[in-house]
Every structure is written in C-alpha cells, then in structure tokens.
Amino acid sequence: MTAKTGICLILKTAFLVAVLANVFYGQAIDAEIKVGADGNLIEVAANFPDAGDIRNLTFEREFAGVTGLADRISGIRTVGKDGREIDLKMFAPGEFVAAEPIKAFSYAVRVDPPAESGQAHISWLKDGRGVIYLADLLPLALGSGSPAATVRIAGAKDVAGGGDCSSIGVETFQCSDRGRAAFPISAGFRTLKTKTPGLLLTVEGTWGFDYAAAAAEADKVFAEYKAIFGGVPKGRFDISIMRFAGDVPPGKYEADTRGTSIVILSSDTPFKSQSLQRLSSLLRHEMFHLWLPNGVALSGKYDWFYEGAAIYMANRLGVAMNRTRFDDLVGSLSTAVAFDRTAKKGLSLAGASDGRWDGGGTTLYARGMLAAFILDLELLKRSKIKLSLDDVLRKLFTTHDRRNASKVEATPAIIEAFAGFESTDKLAAELLERAEPLDLTPFLENSGFELSDGGRGLKAKEKPSSREKAILNKLGYNNWRKLSLR
Ligand SMILES: [Zn+2]
Structure with missing residues (x-):
C-alpha cells in the first residue's frame, strides 16, 4: 500500500465511522429480486420499511475465495423519504454513502457463474437456472442493524430452498436473517x-x-x-x-x-x-x-473445529452406517497425516482458520480432522470408552442452541465444553495453537492404532489388546470385519 492510499483509507474510515453511528437500527429490507430472461442479470428494487436514518449501503465483496462480488453491481440509484433521487458516493467497490437518509434503492447485479470453484457459494444464474444467496445480493446489515429481509423472487422458473425463511406468498419469503437464505432455481426441480x-x-x-x-x-x-x-x-x-x-x-x-x-x-x-x-x-x-455451526449461537471464526469435526464425523458415521469400511476411515486419516506433514511451517490450526480460502484450506481440513480424531481417541481412552467426541458435540449444541442461547465467542466455548469431559480442554487448546504438524505418537499409545509407512500413515494394530480392541470397535472396526466376511 502506498502512503497516499494509506491516508485515503484513514480519511474514509473516519467518514464512515461518523456516518455509521446513525445506522445501527432499522436495516430490515423489502426487496423484489427480478431474474432476467437472459439469465445472467438480476434487478433488485428495495426499500427500508422501518425508515431509519440509513445512509450506507455495503455489499459483500468476497466470499469463499470468490473475489470481486461487489464489482458485479451496477446502476445503483437511491431515493430519499420524499421520493426524490439522492446523491450517492462510492468509496470502494460495494461501499456507498448517501448524503441523506435512504428510503429506497435499486441496482442490477451481473450474476455470471464463477468459472473456477465457488458455484455452490455465491449467487449465479445461467440459462434460467442457478442459485440466489441473499448474502451477496442485498446490502449487509451493519452493526446491530436488523438482518431481516422480505423478498419476492420474480421471473424465476422454480424456486427451492428458503428453509430458514417463511413462505408468505407466491415466491415471497420472509427471512429473519438474509445471511442465512439460499434459493436454488431451476425448471427441472x-x-x-x-x-x-x-x-x-x-x-x-x-x-x-x-x-x-x-x-x-x-x-x-x-x-x-x-x-x-x-x-x-x-x-x-x-x-x-x-x-x-x-x-x-x-x-x-x-x-x-x-x-x-x-x-x-x-x-x-x-x-x-x-x-x-x-x-x-x-x-x-x-x-x-x-x-454446527448453523444451529448454534457461537461467534467468531471457528472453522478449525466445525470443519475438522464435520470431516471426521462424516467418515466415522460412514463406517457406523455401513456405507464405508473401517479401512476407508483409516485411509482418510492417513491422507490427513500425509497432508499435515507438508503444512506451511509456523501455521497453526487457528492460523489456518483465518486463511481458509487463502492457501490455509488444506491444513485446516487435514489437521482439523486429525485434531477431532485425537480428541475422540483421548476421550475414549481416558473414559474407558464411556465418553467420546459425541458427548462434547452434544454439550455444545444443547448449551448453545441458537433458539434459546445468546451469542458467545466460539473458541472459548468449545474449549470449555471439552473441560467438562476428562479435562480434554488443555489438549484441545494445544491442538489449536500448535504451529507445526501434529505428532500422533503419544496419542496412539494404547489406542489400537499405530503409525505406518514411516510415520506417513496410520493403521490398526495387528494384535490389539482387549482394551484397544474395544476402542477400535467403538470406531467401527467390527462393522468392517463383518462387511469383509460377506
Ligand atoms: Zn464443511
């Protein structure tokens, strides 16, 4: 960044802070989202029904590694309370400030599908089909402003999704949080x-x-x-x-x-x-x-936990449901061990969480899965297979269920949840902060698993002790044996 742009940013921040002080309420939106016949253009006409003193319109700029989202917006117009068009200044892509309170606004969004990855994560349309996410189509709720939105999706062939919203008419939805609304569109549904x-x-x-x-x-x-x-x-x-x-x-x-x-x-x-x-x-x-994370009221970045746990549990459940074999679970863990060994030096799971879409993704997934596995093993070992990762997940969900809990910071809440089970909180915190590949050796002791392939993989012991066998069986070792005997 040059000195000149540095000053420009500081001035801009001072200006935005002054303006933002007025906009922390009344940001609910009523919008008509018109899907164009040619497929790649969406027209939005919206207003703030609560008529607060709102002068900022801020749009998502980047999501899940897809950049330039705000550059897709064009022809933005704003109207004041008296119906007169009012001046709007753009300070950066996706950041607009009006001279007077905004009552209504309109714009178009070019929604070409991203060529590389990202089609599952951002709004796009092609030949009348695609996905609409309100998060990148409507202005963001700033500060403690209401994230609610009532939307009518016009011109679409068939609209699915919207589970988080109530359907209040033909293709009209009332959403309490526009950041949580997804509407897939296709005539072939x-x-x-x-x-x-x-x-x-x-x-x-x-x-x-x-x-x-x-x-x-x-x-x-x-x-x-x-x-x-x-x-x-x-x-x-x-x-x-x-x-x-x-x-x-x-x-x-x-x-x-x-x-x-x-x-x-x-x-x-x-x-x-x-x-x-x-x-x-x-x-x-x-x-x-x-x-996890969508059912709980936890804030902050904690992909390190919910992505690792999702991958691990999806694999473990696959074995439990007899959809995959025990050696598929071991194979996935081995792949994670191999990937983790190649992780960037000095990168912790906490750090990988911050840079998930910026090169930290592999470490996040690989080490996150290993961390979940290590914690599960330790719980099984320390409790003589009375407890497992399931107990911590249950505790987290029931304590922080978003329908009745108020929002708290995720990482301390997760560490605290582990504290209630065999004092595994210290281990959880250590796994989060360790800035080098995880060494599984101490955790595999008495677990029924051992390292293979010169430390690059994992396998079940040939002759586990009876206690080790009990742990292996808990993770589906028996299911695998039953399957392989068929
Ligand atoms: Zn995931």
Whole structure:
C-alpha cells in the first residue's frame, strides 16, 4: 500500500465511522429480486420499511475465495423519504454513502457463474437456472442493524430452498436473517418429502441414485446426527441437489450449508453404483453443519473445529452406517497425516482458520480432522470408552442452541465444553495453537492404532489388546470385519 492510499483509507474510515453511528437500527429490507430472461442479470428494487436514518449501503465483496462480488453491481440509484433521487458516493467497490437518509434503492447485479470453484457459494444464474444467496445480493446489515429481509423472487422458473425463511406468498419469503437464505432455481426441480418432519429434498434432473433411496439416506443421516447432538436445530430444512452451470467432468462436487438450506452442486459419478454412495458422503458432511455451526449461537471464526469435526464425523458415521469400511476411515486419516506433514511451517490450526480460502484450506481440513480424531481417541481412552467426541458435540449444541442461547465467542466455548469431559480442554487448546504438524505418537499409545509407512500413515494394530480392541470397535472396526466376511 502506498502512503497516499494509506491516508485515503484513514480519511474514509473516519467518514464512515461518523456516518455509521446513525445506522445501527432499522436495516430490515423489502426487496423484489427480478431474474432476467437472459439469465445472467438480476434487478433488485428495495426499500427500508422501518425508515431509519440509513445512509450506507455495503455489499459483500468476497466470499469463499470468490473475489470481486461487489464489482458485479451496477446502476445503483437511491431515493430519499420524499421520493426524490439522492446523491450517492462510492468509496470502494460495494461501499456507498448517501448524503441523506435512504428510503429506497435499486441496482442490477451481473450474476455470471464463477468459472473456477465457488458455484455452490455465491449467487449465479445461467440459462434460467442457478442459485440466489441473499448474502451477496442485498446490502449487509451493519452493526446491530436488523438482518431481516422480505423478498419476492420474480421471473424465476422454480424456486427451492428458503428453509430458514417463511413462505408468505407466491415466491415471497420472509427471512429473519438474509445471511442465512439460499434459493436454488431451476425448471427441472422435483421436490420430495422425506420422513423427517420439515425436511425437503429437491433434485434437479436424473441421477445414478434413486430418488426414494436419496430421501431415505437423508432421513437416516439426519436421525444419526439428531442422536449424536441430542436434538434437532430450529427450523425447516431443505437439501437441493443440482448440476453445475456448465459441463463438468464426473466426480466433481461443491456444497454449501446456509442457514437450514443445503445446496449441493455435482456432476454424477462415473459409475451409477457410486452415485448414492457419493451423495451419502456429501450428506454426512453437510448435514453436520445444520447443527454446527448453523444451529448454534457461537461467534467468531471457528472453522478449525466445525470443519475438522464435520470431516471426521462424516467418515466415522460412514463406517457406523455401513456405507464405508473401517479401512476407508483409516485411509482418510492417513491422507490427513500425509497432508499435515507438508503444512506451511509456523501455521497453526487457528492460523489456518483465518486463511481458509487463502492457501490455509488444506491444513485446516487435514489437521482439523486429525485434531477431532485425537480428541475422540483421548476421550475414549481416558473414559474407558464411556465418553467420546459425541458427548462434547452434544454439550455444545444443547448449551448453545441458537433458539434459546445468546451469542458467545466460539473458541472459548468449545474449549470449555471439552473441560467438562476428562479435562480434554488443555489438549484441545494445544491442538489449536500448535504451529507445526501434529505428532500422533503419544496419542496412539494404547489406542489400537499405530503409525505406518514411516510415520506417513496410520493403521490398526495387528494384535490389539482387549482394551484397544474395544476402542477400535467403538470406531467401527467390527462393522468392517463383518462387511469383509460377506
Ligand atoms: Zn464443511
């Protein structure tokens, strides 16, 4: 940054702070979101129904590694309380300040699908299909302003999602938090009710898996997590499964769990027989997020915990549900060990959480999964298999359930949750801060596992003791043996 831009930023900050002091209330939005016939343009016409003294419009600039989001906005116009058009200044992409309070505003957003990754994470449309996330289409709620939005989505062929919002009319939704609203769009949707109350499954087109089998799998995974977490998060839930914007080779997928909506974009698997297996694996990961982080009132960045735990639990649940084998779990852990050994020097799990979309992603996933595994093993060992990571997850969800808990900082809350179980809090804190690859050796002692391949992998011991066998069995070793005997 040059000295000149430095000064410019300081002045801008001073100006924004002065203006922001007035805008911490009344930021609920009523909006009409018009999906253009040509597919890649969305027109937004909105107003602030509560008529506060709002002079700032700030839009999301970057999400999940996709940059330039605010550059997609054009033709922004603002109108004051008397209906007169008012002047608006842009201080940076996505940051607008008006000279007078804003009553209504309009703009267009060019929503081409991102060419690389990110189609599951930001709004895009192509040939009348795509995904709308209110988080990157509507202005952000600033400070303690209301994040609510009432939206009418016009011109779309078929709108799915919106689980976190109430449907109040034809394609009209009332959302208490616009940051949690996702609306997949496609004329090819077919929606199925599942046996789980409030859970809908929407599928675009035909796939290698059978629709009824997919719905049954969603029910099963939901029930498993309900038992682990000791309850169900607030709301209605929806899962939308659709194709990417363009042709993508088999085996590619992306998913986002926003509020209570899961959006899965995928190509089908090369073989029909793998299709349900792959869907199950995605559901086991994404549905975990309905509880953590989306079902709890925890703030701050804590991907280090919920991503690692989601990957680990999705793998562990796969074995428990007999969808995968015990050696698949061991194989995934081995891959994580190998990846973690190549992590950037000096990078901790806490640091990787900050740089998740900026090169820290691999460390976050690999070390996060290993941390969850180590904590699970330690709990099993110290408690003589009476306790496991499940108990900590249940404690976290029941204590911080967003329907009745007030928001607290996540990391101290997570460490505290571990404190209640075999004093594993110190270990959790240590795993979070350690700035070098994790050495599993001390944790594998008496666990039934040992390092293999010169420390680059993991395996179950050939001859575990009876106590070690009990731990291995708890993680599904027996299921695997039963399966392999078939
Ligand atoms: Zn995840």
